[in-house]
Amino acid sequence: MFNYTTFDESKIEYSEIAPVSELPNGERLFVEVGDKPIVIFNIAGQFFAIRDICTHDDGPLGDGDLEGLNIVCPRHGGEFDVQTGKAVQTPAVVDIPAYPVQVRDGNIFVGIPKE
Ligand code: FES
Numbered sequence: 001m002f003n004y005t006t007f008d009e010s011k012i013e014y015s016e017i018a019p020v021s022e023l024p025n026g027e028r029l030f031v032e033v034g035d036k037p038i039v040i041f042n043i044a045g046q047f048f049a050i051r052d053i054c055t056h057d058d059g060p061l062g063d064g065d066l067e068g069l070n071i072v073c074p075r076h077g078g079e080f081d082v083q084t085g086k087a088v089q090t091p092a093v094v095d096i097p098a099y100p101v102q103v104r105d106g107n108i109f110v111g112i113p114k115e
Pocket residue numbers: 054055056057058059060073074075076077078079091092
């Protein structure tokens with residue numbers, strides 16, 4: 001389980017995703033980095049990235065509603081903190097990978113652990 005709050009920068013590789021202008025406040029962006037489906041959120045000007053597949057039963061997590069900084073899985077209602085990936089509401093009990101996001105020169109980058 002990768003969680004950017006405890007990550008070792010030397011083990012991360014950043015991939016350029018898109019210009020910041022493509023992810024306005026309140027929107028989300030679905031991308032694949034390598035073989036990883038990831039959803040990136042702009043919440044009040046802060047960017048967060050998590051895996052787009054729920055740990056409970058593979059639900060399309062990124063399609064869920066946001067409640068503050070939590071995303072609610074549309075399949076069974078499990079919730080995750082988008083800042084950390086922590087599962088905060090059953091039936092989801094396993095945390096989801098959360099990835100560091102950086103903005104450099106007007107572009108969004110997501111950090112993925114090196115294989
Ligand atoms: S698949 Fe997400 S809560 Fe069940």
